[in-house]
Amino acid sequence: MNCTIRTENLTKRFGTVVAIDSLDLAIPEGAIYALVGPNGAGKTTALKVLMNIFPLTRGRAYVLDVESARLSPREFAQIGYVSENQGMPDWMTVEYFLAYLKPFYPGWDDARSAELLRQFDLPLNRKVASLSRGMRVKAALASSLAYRPRLLVLDEPFSGLDALVRDELIGGLLESADGATVVISSHDLSEIESFASHVGYLEHGQLQFSEEMSLLTNRFREIEITLEHPAPLPTGVPATWLRMETSAEVVRFVETAYDQQRTSAEVRRLFGEVQLSVNPMSLREIFVTLAKGGRKVTREEK
Amino acid sequence: MMRQALHIFKKDVRHLWPAILVVVTLTALFTYLGAYSVPAVRQGASKLDLANGLVLFLMPLGWAYLIAATVHEEVLPGDQQFWLTRPYSWKSLLAAKGLFIVAFVNVPMMLAACVIVQIQGFHIAAYWINLICWQILLTAVWLMPFAALAAVTRNLRQFFVTVLAIAVISYLLELWSSQPALVRSHPFPFYLGLWLGAMWIDYFIVIAVLVTAALLILFLQYSRRRTTIARAISICAVILVFGIPQLLTMQGITALQFRLSKSQVDASSLRITMDLDRKPPKTVSHRGYRGTIQVDIPVRVTGLADGMDLYSDRLTTVIEGPDGKVAQAVGWIVHQDDGYWQEIYVDVPVFQQLKGKQATLRTSTYLTLLGDEKRTQVEPAERQEVAGLGICMRRASNDAQEQVSRGQRDSMLVCFSPFRSPSLFTKTFFVMKALFGNLGESYPEIGPGSYSPYPAEGGISPLVVSIQSNWSSSEPMKVTVATEVPLAHARRDFEVRGLRLGDYAIE
Numbered sequence: 001m002n003c004t005i006r007t008e009n010l011t012k013r014f015g016t017v018v019a020i021d022s023l024d025l026a027i028p029e030g031a032i033y034a035l036v037g038p039n040g041a042g043k044t045t046a047l048k049v050l051m052n053i054f055p056l057t058r059g060r061a062y063v064l065d066v067e068s069a070r071l072s073p074r075e076f077a078q079i080g081y082v083s084e085n086q087g088m089p090d091w092m093t094v095e096y097f098l099a100y101l102k103p104f105y106p107g108w109d110d111a112r113s114a115e116l117l118r119q120f121d122l123p124l125n126r127k128v129a130s131l132s133r134g135m136r137v138k139a140a141l142a143s144s145l146a147y148r149p150r151l152l153v154l155d156e157p158f159s160g161l162d163a164l165v166r167d168e169l170i171g172g173l174l175e176s177a178d179g180a181t182v183v184i185s186s187h188d189l190s191e192i193e194s195f196a197s198h199v200g201y202l203e204h205g206q207l208q209f210s211e212e213m214s215l216l217t218n219r220f221r222e223i224e225i226t227l228e229h230p231a232p233l234p235t236g237v238p239a240t241w242l243r244m245e246t247s248a249e250v251v252r253f254v255e256t257a258y259d260q261q262r263t264s265a266e267v268r269r270l271f272g273e274v275q276l277s278v279n280p281m282s283l284r285e286i287f288v289t290l291a292k293g294g295r296k297v298t299r300e301e302k
Numbered sequence: 303m304m305r306q307a308l309h310i311f312k313k314d315v316r317h318l319w320p321a322i323l324v325v326v327t328l329t330a331l332f333t334y335l336g337a338y339s340v341p342a343v344r345q346g347a348s349k350l351d352l353a354n355g356l357v358l359f360l361m362p363l364g365w366a367y368l369i370a371a372t373v374h375e376e377v378l379p380g381d382q383q384f385w386l387t388r389p390y391s392w393k394s395l396l397a398a399k400g401l402f403i404v405a406f407v408n409v410p411m412m413l414a415a416c417v418i419v420q421i422q423g424f425h426i427a428a429y430w431i432n433l434i435c436w437q438i439l440l441t442a443v444w445l446m447p448f449a450a451l452a453a454v455t456r457n458l459r460q461f462f463v464t465v466l467a468i469a470v471i472s473y474l475l476e477l478w479s480s481q482p483a484l485v486r487s488h489p490f491p492f493y494l495g496l497w498l499g500a501m502w503i504d505y506f507i508v509i510a511v512l513v514t515a516a517l518l519i520l521f522l523q524y525s526r527r528r529t530t531i532a533r534a535i536s537i538c539a540v541i542l543v544f545g546i547p548q549l550l551t552m553q554g555i556t557a558l559q560f561r562l563s564k565s566q567v568d569a570s571s572l573r574i575t576m577d578l579d580r581k582p583p584k585t586v587s588h589r590g591y592r593g594t595i596q597v598d599i600p601v602r603v604t605g606l607a608d609g610m611d612l613y614s615d616r617l618t619t620v621i622e623g624p625d626g627k628v629a630q631a632v633g634w635i636v637h638q639d640d641g642y643w644q645e646i647y648v649d650v651p652v653f654q655q656l657k658g659k660q661a662t663l664r665t666s667t668y669l670t671l672l673g674d675e676k677r678t679q680v681e682p683a684e685r686q687e688v689a690g691l692g693i694c695m696r697r698a699s700n701d702a703q704e705q706v707s708r709g710q711r712d713s714m715l716v717c718f719s720p721f722r723s724p725s726l727f728t729k730t731f732f733v734m735k736a737l738f739g740n741l742g743e744s745y746p747e748i749g750p751g752s753y754s755p756y757p758a759e760g761g762i763s764p765l766v767v768s769i770q771s772n773w774s775s776s777e778p779m780k781v782t783v784a785t786e787v788p789l790a791h792a793r794r795d796f797e798v799r800g801l802r803l804g805d806y807a808i809e
Contacts, residue, residue, distance in 0.1 A: 053381045073389035081387035087377075088384050091317055103309050104389045140384070153387075 002029040004151050004181035005050060009059035012042075012049050012205075019045040021205040022059070027183060027198065034196035034213075035185040036287065042205040043185035044083070047155050050183075051081055064151060077105050080144030080180075082137065084156035090129035094122050094139050098146065105147035112176070113146035119172050134165035141169060145176040152177060154184040158191050166191060193283040201290065208290060213283075220286045221258040224277040225251040225267060234270045243289055254281070254289045303394045310390075310398035311405075314372050321371055322406050325364040332357045333414040337421035340697060341718050341765040361762050365407050366448045370461040372402045373452035379529040380456055396524045403445055408437055415764035419720045422765060423685055423693050432721035432757040439760035442509050446516035453523040454533045468540060475544050499615055499670075500559035502754035504550050508543050509760065515539030556616045556668045557793075559753055565790035569671055571605030576798045580641065582806040594631075594647035596808040599663075599798065601635065601644045610673045611786060612637060613727060613750060617667040619646050621803070623656050635667060648803060657804030666795045670750075672727055672786035680715060680781045690726045691768060691785055692719030710774040715781055717769035722759050723752040724768050726785040732773060733780045747771060751788060 005027040012020040020042045027033045035043050048054045050063055052071045061068040064075050071079075089097060098117075102108045117124065120138040123131075131139060137157055144152060152173075158166045173182070174195055186192050192199075193213075200210035209216075223241075227249045237244060237253075244253040251271070255263050258278075267276055281289070315322065335354035376385050376395055415433055416426045426433070455461040516539075519532045580600035603612060614634040622628045633646035644665065648656075678688045685695045694717040715730065729746035749769055759766060769783065 048381055051387050053386050073391050076387060076389040079387060083382065085382050086384055087380075087382045089375075100309075100313055101388065104306070 003027055003062075004029045004031075005033075005061075005063050005183065007050075007059065007061045010046070010049065010056055010061050011058040012045055012054060013057045019205050020049065023202075023205075023207050025200065025207060025210060027181060029181055030179055031198045032177070032182045032184070032196050033198040033200065034192040035183060035200050035202060036187065036189055036192065036283075037202035037208075038291065039187055041187075041202040043187075043202055044155050045205075046202065047081075047083075047153055047183065047185055051079070051153060073104075077107065077147070078150040080141075080147075080149035080152040082140045082144055082152075082154050082157050084159050086140060088128045088136060088140065090127065092128050093125050094128065094131070095124040097128060097139065098143055101143050102146075107147040109146055109148060112148070113142070116142040116145055116172070116176065119175075120168070134161050134169075137161065137169065138165075138172075141173065145173075148178060149180055152180050152182045154182065156185055156187070158186070158188070170195060189284040189287055190282075199283070201287065203291070216286065217280065217283070219256060219258050220281045220289070221255045221263070222279040222281055222285070223253055223255050223263070223267070224279070225271055226275040226277075227251065227271060228274075231271075237270065238266055243292060256289075303391055303397065306391055306394035307397035307401060310376075310395060311401045314375050314398065314402050317375065318368070318371050321368050325368045325406060326410055328357065328360055328364045329410040329414050332361055333417050336414065336418035336763060336765070340695070340716055341422070341763060341767055358762055362444055365444060366461075366465060367458070368406060369403055369445060369448040370452040370455070370458055372399055373449055374455075374457060374461070377456055378453050378523045378527055392524045396520065399449065403441075403449065407445060408441065411440060412437055415721075418764050422718070422720075423687070424720050426720075429720050433764075435756060436721045436758035436760075436764060439509065439756075439758055440762070442513045442516075443760035444762075446520075447512050450516035450519040450532075450536065453520055454529060454536055471540070472544065475548075499750050499753050500555045502752055502756070502759075503555045503558055504547060505759075506754075506756070507546055507550070511539055511542045511546065515542075552616055553618065559615075560668055560791045560793055562755075563753065563791040565792075566787075567607070567610075567671060567673070567789045569605075569790040569792040572669070572671070572792055572794065573604045574635070574642075574644075574665075574667070574794050574796050575602050575604075576600070576796075576801075577602040577641065582808070594649055595653040595803075597631075597646050597648055597653075597803050597806050598808055599644040599646070599801070599806050601642050603635075603642045606671070607673070609675070610671055610789070611675070612642070613670040613672055613788075615668040615670055615750075615791075617644070617646070617665060619644075619663050619665040621648065621652065621656065622662040622664070624659050624661070629656075635669070653803055653807065657807065658802060660800045660802060663798045663801055664795070665797070666793065669792050669794060670727075670788050671790040671792065673789050674787045675784055677782055677784045680783055682713075682778075688717065688783055688785065690787075691717055691724050691728065691783065693717065694769065694783055696781060710776050712772065712774050713779070714773075715769060715771045715783075716767060717783065718765045718767045721764055721766065722754065722757060723766050724785075725751040725753070726787060727751050728769060729784040729786070730769055730771060731780075731782040731784070732771070733782075746784070753788070753791075 003026045005025065007023050007025040010020055010023040010025070011018065023046060025046075035046065037043055045054065049056045050061055050068050052068045055069060063071060064078060066072070066075050089100075092100065094117075098113055102110075102113075116122075120142055122135065122139055122142060126135075128136065128139060141154075141157070154173075158169060161169070170191070184192060184196070196213050198211065199213050199216055201208040230246075230248050233244060233246055233251070240257040241253045241255055244251070246252075260278075263278075264276065267274065331353075335350060335357055339350040339354040341354075376390070377383050412433065415436065419429060419433075420426045451464060452461055455464060515535055519535050522528045522532045522535070577600040582598045582600065606612060612635060614636070617633045617635060619631045619633065620628050621631060629649065629652040631646040631648045631652075633644065636643050636645055646665075676689065678686065678694070680686055680688075680694045680696055682696045682698070685693055688694050694715065696713060696715050698711060698713050717728075728749035728751070730749065731746045747769075751768075773779065
C-alpha cells in the first residue's frame with residue numbers, strides 16, 4: 001500500500017506537555033482521511049508537525065516520501081494546506097492573491113483557478129481583509145486546489161461556518177480533489193461522515209484507532225436485548241461490549257466488533273434465547289461511545 | 303532562485319510603496335541638508351543645521367520601519383502564516399528581503415553620500431573604496447541588526463517595543479555605570495573627548511558581535527525558523543554589545559593597537575630616562591584631577607629624529623615605597639618649551655604616605671612618534687582644504703544682533719573629512735591678532751587621529767567631523783591648524799630609583 005503520509009512513533013512536546021504521543025499513522029494514497037477527536041486532542045499539532053510548521057520531538061514523519069523536517073518547495077508545490085486560523089495577506093485582493101501564488105506552482109491551472117473562483121463565487125476585487133470567514137476559507141481553498149495538489153491538508157476548515165457554506169465547500173472540495181489524498185481534521189463528525197474514506201481518532205495526543213470508514217461503521221452496532229424477566233448483568237461480558245446498561249427487562253450495549261454470528265452466539269451464551277435488536281450507529285454515536293467508554297478499542301481486540 | 307526572489311520583492315514593493323516613499327523622501331532631505339549645512343552642531347545653529355540634526359535622528363527610524371515591514375511581510379515566528387506551507391525557498395525569501403533593503407536603503411544612501419561628499423567640496427571618485435566600506439559598515443551597524451530583530455518579532459509593535467527596551471536598557475546602563483570602563487580607565491575623562499586613536503578597536507569588536515549575531519539569527523530563522531534559539535542569540539548579542547565597552551580597558555586596547563601597527567620609521571633607538579639636570583617648574587597650569595596630586599618629573603627623550611614629536615597614548619607608573627608597598631598612578635608625557643615631562647597623578651593618600659620617602663617608579667608608556675608637520679592658517683568665512691585632514695571652515699554665529707549687544711562675537715572652526723576620521727594628528731592654535739608677537743602661539747587644542755586601518759566608520763552621515771571648536775572673542779583671531787603624521791608606535795619601560803615625590807609635586 002502506497003502511503004502519502006506515514007509516521008512512526010511521532011511525539012511532539014511543548015515543554016513538559018505532550019501534545020502528540022507516539023503516533024503511528026499510515027494514510028494511503030487517494031484516501032480522504034478524517035482525523036477526528038475532541039478539542040485539544042492534538043489534531044492541529046499533528047498536522048503542523050507533518051507540514052514542518054512545528055519540529056517534531058521524537059520519531060519520524062514522512063510526507064510524500066520525504067521526512068517532514070526536510071520538506072522543500074518541490075514537495076510544497078504538491079501540497080495544499082488550509083487551516084482554521086490561517087493568517088492571510090489581508091492587503092491583497094482575491095485576484096492578486098491568486099496571481100501572486102501562481103508562479104510558485106509549476107502545475108498551476110488557470111482554467112481550474114477560474115472555475116474555482118466561479119464555483120466559490122469569490123469577489124475578485126475584494127481585499128482578503130474584508131472577506132467573511134467563509135469567503136476567506138473559500139479563497140484559501142481555491143488557492144490550494146488550482147495547482148491540483150497530490151495532498152490536501154485541511155485543519156478544521158469548516159469550523160464556525162454555516163451549513164450552506166460548509167456544503168458548498170465540501171461539494172467544491174470533492175469535485176476538485178481529483179484523486180488527491182485529503183487529510184481533514186475536525187471535531188464535528190457529522191461534517192466528515194458523508195465523504196471520508198478513512199478515519200482516525202485522536203485523544204490526548206494518542207491515536208485510539210485508524211481505519212477505513214466502512215469497516216468502522218460495520219463493526220459498531222448498538223445492541224438491545226429484551227429479557228423475559230429483569231435480571232442482574234451477567235459476568236464475563238466480552239471486552240468489546242461498551243456502555244452496557246440495563247433498565248427493567250431491557251439491556252443495551254455497544255458492540256465494537258460486531259459480527260452477526262459471533263455476537264448472537266455471545267448473547268445467547270450470557271442471556272439465553274432472547275429477543276435481539278441490532279442497530280447501526282452514526283459516526284457521532286460511535287465517538288460518543290468511545291469518549292464515554294474512555295478506553296482504547298481497536299480491531300485487534302476482536 | 304532569483305526569479306522567486308524578484309517575485310517576492312515586487313509584491314513587497316507593491317504593498318510597502320507608501321513607506322518606501324517616506325524613506326526615500328527622508329533620504330532626499332538628508333542629502334539636501336547634508337550637502338548644504340555645516341556638518342556639526344554649533345552655538346546659534348541655523349534652522350538648516352537643526353533640520354539636519356533632526357533628519358539624522360529620523361533616518362534610522364525610517365530604515366527600522368521599512369526593514370521591519372518588509373521582513374514582517376513573511377513573519378518568521380509563529381505557526382499560522384499562510385506562506386509557511388507554500389513553496390517558498392528560504393534562500394529566495396532572504397534574497398528578496400536583502401534586495402529590498404539594498405534597493406531602498408543602501409542605494410539611496412549611496413547616492414546621497416555621493417552628492418553630499420561632492421557638494422561639500424570633495425571628489426567622490428577619489429573615495430569610492432571609502433564609499434563601499436561605509437556602505438558595508440552602515441549595513442553591519444544599522445541594517446542587519448534591524449533585519450535580525452525583525453526576524454525574531456511577530457509584528458511592528460513587538461519590534462519597536464524591543465527597540466525601545468534596548469534604548470532604555472542602554473540609557474539605564476549609562477546611568478548606572480556613569481562611563482564605560484574605557485573612559486573610566488583613562489586618567490582624564492575630558493582628555494578622552496580628544497582621544498580617538500585605538501578606540502576603533504572597541505567599535506569594531508562591537509560591530510563584529512552585531513554582524514555575527516545578525517547573520518546567525520537570519521540564517522537560523524530563514525532556513526529553520528528556530529525562533530527560541532534566535533531570540534536567545536539576540537539577548538546574548540545585546541548583553542555583549544553593552545558589556546564589551548564595560549570590560550575593555552584603555553590599557554588593553556592600546557596594547558592590542560601597538561601589536562597591530564606597522565612602523566614607518568625605526569623607533570628602536572628611542573629612550574626615555576629621568577633628566578636629573580632639570581628641576582620641576584614652580585608654577586604650571588594645573589589641569590585639575592580631583593583626588594590626586596600632580597607630580598611632574600623631568601625626562602630626557604633620546605633617539606628621536608629631528609622634526610619628530612612624541613605623543614603619549616597611555617602611561618602607567620607603579621610606585622614602590624621603601625616598605626615594598628606599591629601603588630599605581632596614570633599620566634602622560636608632555637612636551638613643554640623646556641623639554642619633556644612625565645606628568646603623573648598620584649592619589650592623595652598615597653602621595654601623603656610617600657612624599658618624603660625615597661620611592662622607586664616603574665613606568666610603562668605607549669608612545670606614538672609623529673612627524674612631517676604642516677601648518678595651514680584658516681581664514682574666516684572660507685572653506686579651505688587641509689591636506690590629509692579634509693576641509694576646514696570658520697563660521698560666525700547667526701545671531702549677530704545678540705552678539706553685538708554682548709560685545710563679543712561667537713565663531714566656530716569645523717574640519718571634516720569623508721567617511722572616516724583622519725589618521726593625522728592635529729594641533730589647533732588660536733591667537734588673538736592684537737596679541738601677535740607678545741605671546742607667540744597659544745597652547746594648542748590637540749586632536750589625535752584615528753589608528754583605524756579601515757577606510758570608513760559606520761556613522762549615518764558620510765562626513766566625519768575631526769575638529770570642532772567654538773569661541774567668543776571681541777578681537778579677531780588667527781586660527782592655525784597643524785597636522786602631523788603618526789610614523790611609529792612604541793612601548794617604553796623605564797625605572798627611576800630613589801625619587802621623593804614631594805620634590806616634584808605641583809600642589
